[in-house]
Amino acid sequence: MISFYKISSVRTLFLRCISLTYAVALYSLYTQIPGLYGDNGILPAVGQIDQPETKTNILGTLWRNPSLFYFSSNIGLSIVQMMELICLFGTGLGLLITCLPDLNIKFTLFILWSFYISIYKVGQTFMWFQWDILLLETGFLAIILAPWLPGYTRIPLVQDHISLFLVRWLLFRMMFASGVVKLTSGCDTWWGLTAMPTHYFSQCIPTPLAWFAFQLPTWIHKLSVASTFVIEIPLTFLFFSPSASMRKFTFVNQIFLMIVIMLSGNYNFFNFLYIVLCLSLADDSWIQKKKSFPKQHALIRCFCCLCHVLFYSSLGIIISKLFGIQLNPDFTIDSQIEFTRQSFDLFLSYSVPAGVLLGAVGLFYSILISLYNSLNSNKVLLNLISVIAYAGIGIFIFGTSLPSCTGPLNLTTYDQLPKVVKSWDKATNQFELTGSYGLFRRMTGVGGRPEIVIEGSNSLHGPWLEYSFLYKPGNTSVPPKFCLPHQPRLDWQMWFAALGSYKHNPWFLSLILRLLEGRNEVLNLLDPQSSFAKIPPKFIRAQLYKYTFTELNSGGEDWWIRHYDREYLPPVSLETGLEKILSQQGIIGAKSVTGTGWIPDVLSSFRTLSTQSPPHIQIWSFSWLAIPLIKPFISF
Template sequence: MALVRATRDAFLWCMAVIYLFAFSSFYVQIPGLLGDNGILPARVIEFKEVNSVAEFFRGKPTLLRLMPFLGLTIEKGMDLLCLLGILLSFLCMTIKSFRNSIEYGALWLLYLSLYQVGQTFFYFQWDILLLEAGFLSILVAPLNMYILIWKTVPYHHHDNISLFLVKWLLFRLMFASGVVKLTSMCPTWWGLTALNYHFESQCIPTPLAWYAHHLPPWLLNLGVTATFLIEIVIPFLFFAPIRHLRRFAFYTQVLLQIGIILTGNYNFFNLLTITLCVSLLDDDFFQKRKSRRSKQKSFWYRVADWVLTVAAYGYLIYILVKYFSLSFGPGYTSLRTKIAFTKTEFSDWLAKTVPYTIILGAISLGIEILVSLVRCWQSEKTLFRRLTSSFGVCLMAGVAALMFVVSLVPYTVIDVKSNTNLMPQIKTWHRKLDHLHLTSSYGLFRVMTGVGGRPEVIIEGSNDMKDWKEYHFLYKPGNLTERPVFVAPHQPRLDWQMWFAALGNYQHNPWLLTFCYRLLTGQPEVLQLIKHNPFPEKPPQYLRAKLHHYHYTSPKQMSVKYSKVDWWTRESVNEYLPILVKNDQGLQEWLQQNGIFQPIEKVKHSNLLVKAVSTVRNYFGQPEGFTFVMSIFSAGLTINLISKYFHY
């Protein structure tokens, strides 16, 4: 089994970058989202008093509990946690010796602390995915104090075991994401027409999404078929003993994520998925020359390698032809695909396959543990080193086994029978650890939205209920002439929640009432989260929201001069939110019940820490998110390149 030292280092570097994106993106939005005058002030959350470390981790573990002891308010505390996260992730990104368990444990705890108070604005799958991947990075990173003496982090024999957990997470993420598209019984997925709507209806499309939307229908159908193949079938190659097949799986997964990045702004999610894909590689991928072991492979080993590789590729083609009816169109100028299995057949297949995937994962983990133990005794020279290395492997094996078993509870959600057959004790363990988000269930794009048109909530203000002016957001569609933008890896959380709000009603999105109230009062922190305030001098007296359906313009409607054309067309659907006034009694009572009018806590005494956090916030303010995030990343990347060039 190949070494994974370079793989481990690449994974840890990528995780540091993802953390940097996450913390810096959230930092610029704290005042407007969760600040004292924000949409959902975190200060209204009550924290139970804890008297021990055990009690701290039993409830909702967050370091914000400690802020009063430091003389900080909750808002300043969130600023502090974000700044610490940015600093630590920047150090892990730029200095190799900082990439150890202590730093990654701190990063995980910092993000978990923010997640616990994030409320609606943190209800995203990529946030819980980052928490799970972040916890695994603690296990992947070496536990040492080499940061004190600036020494290269050594290779450990249990690295293959910890990286297996990353691979297992990647498998659960991709396999579940593919399966739920079919178990949801969404007609667009079953009809292979989902991409006909996806590029138009996704939250924040990029400029390239317009072009992708107008691709030939047969090519979009083929794209859906490829998605099913990449998400449901190819993940089984993650556990292949042949390097070529694992690399093929790596390339296909990365290709899918790059396609999503180019056409949609999904913040750091796709980059995080690519980071998980690094676990499919070994050191041979990162080295310029093949290892000595690769050159010493026997003739029959290479023959078996070649035969199994050809067989795997052949089976993929067989699946395309048999189960997706792949064929040429008229004149051999296109490819046609159609699902050739029934919903009942798929349900039966899933019920049989999920238990086998668990067995496959368990066997793969067992092999990793066994090989790691054998390697300890083969590579170490002294008995003491063999025993200590074996102890480390056994310790990691125990942790990995626990993580694997606990992950079965959220994983088997995709199949009711498999979930029911799990031992009650396993479910008990998961229930006790669930609040830490060590393992979660996933399933992206379960149902395709926007089939009848992209729903958008347009908020309007007026002073006379006759002349209504629209509020425009920073990134989401609103202005018909506004060109879509690239904003990832920054995540504009308000824009995202506005997209979700358009899929339902304001009764199911009560935060929207607070947002509208902040607009009626002209709250500066909240106004920083939108692009165009039509009432710069004085807030409007009335506010309302209307639901519209947006569609891309056709190629014939587009001109060469992008600035003078409409990218969108729209039609009004209905009233989304009735007219609101600031002093409306019902609105005031609702805000009172939800703690919006609670007195804002003031700093009792200004110490050095309070002044430092306030100074940084006053200096940066609330800058544009994408620019802020990419500026910090560019600085770190520049340091990386200089260090590599000068061998520093």
């Protein structure tokens, strides 16, 4: 049934979760700043910000490239010190307003968003992940959703339905695209439903449970892929259903998928952020004690239940036909894709514009609900003006998202978009208001995940000793680790570098140079027990191996099997000329003026304190704040 449910409690829970996500993301980055962005780091941030020529054009500069680092010199801090201050202050603010939801207002959330986009603008390749863009887009929507003043966080606002629908639209865009791109990529493992075993060992940083998932029977792996397609593609259209039962059905499926991903892979704060986005499917009745239906509603309830049974039965029949689901006598399940690539392309030609149409109808419907609420409120004129303003914002955000939503999925739909929405997207592109998503497009690592092993020696004739990383695979006897919601960004980029060549990853040469120089800032990103942790080697080389999980019945204590593939980087030394090459490319060489005073002193003292334990342990120490946030859904 269609109901004008209140969503103020959902809004408050959503904003608290976003605040906690900011805190985790910012502190995770803080622990890595010296090694990634310091003057002696891999990609120094000092050269990423050009000071405006005059103070009068600062607004124009901020519009073209929004960043707070233009003001670092005004407060006597270097770029790196400013980054540390932003991360620490943002972490503290995020935790504060998580605990004190009345402070989750537009001003505080704007501060967090401006902090993160400032770092994003200087973060270079270590910040170019889809979840960084997703956090910026979600954070901007949180600003729109939040009240203006403290004390209004638990009070229903007439524009709530408009603001929360924009979050739901983002949820649809991201998940639908993630499912579609797996099939449009033409990857044989996705089409053959054989991607899961490869995924478990080839993902960036698997967890120990990924090894156990790898051992599951083939029929479960194939059924897992089919289930992923169902959850990510057809079930996302239920996001727009006026039926709370259907939204709950897809909500549970989305959460289940995210939990499975969290258990098998370290995807930092992304999984939690996605679960937060799923709150846009809810209303206050989901997380508050429900009143029993009056007796006179029994007939209506029976009719609704019958409609739902028919819908879910029909959906099950269609899915079983599309994926050839068959139950065998031994209770195993056979599955295979029964549709062709041509028929899927035809499906996209209808489903992409249908998704846009449903989004537009849903936005229009949320505007109507908000208008209805404003006309039945005490302050009709003020609330009516507010709804009109938010309706304009909603139409603008929705229109701006259409090019990035339709372009990668269906060019015909993209070409039919009005030119005005494309101009909106182009004019605001620097603010990262919308993004193009599509996770796990192709299954890399078929036949073994490529893994770079860096080795050092004091002689070209050896012996060569390996550098060990904190989280990525290396030693075959060391089990995978749990580190989420922390994201070790160097470990992640090492995975991407292994898919290509060092010639296309200049940051990798900078990493090698810093290791040859023995820079402690960079060594702190690696395992402290790693070889050459104290005295750097004279030569460094990189070898490429192929890694796979060991089989359950293989015996031994190893978690991994690796085979030598090829040389990734020939032996180099400080005399090779790496510093000159990197200086010519503008990657290193620029030096910042270190600030002095009590702020740098406090930053230095806190930095010393923060190196006493691994980053993921530090983040776990305050991630417990998420427990009361998910409590309302435990009994759901």
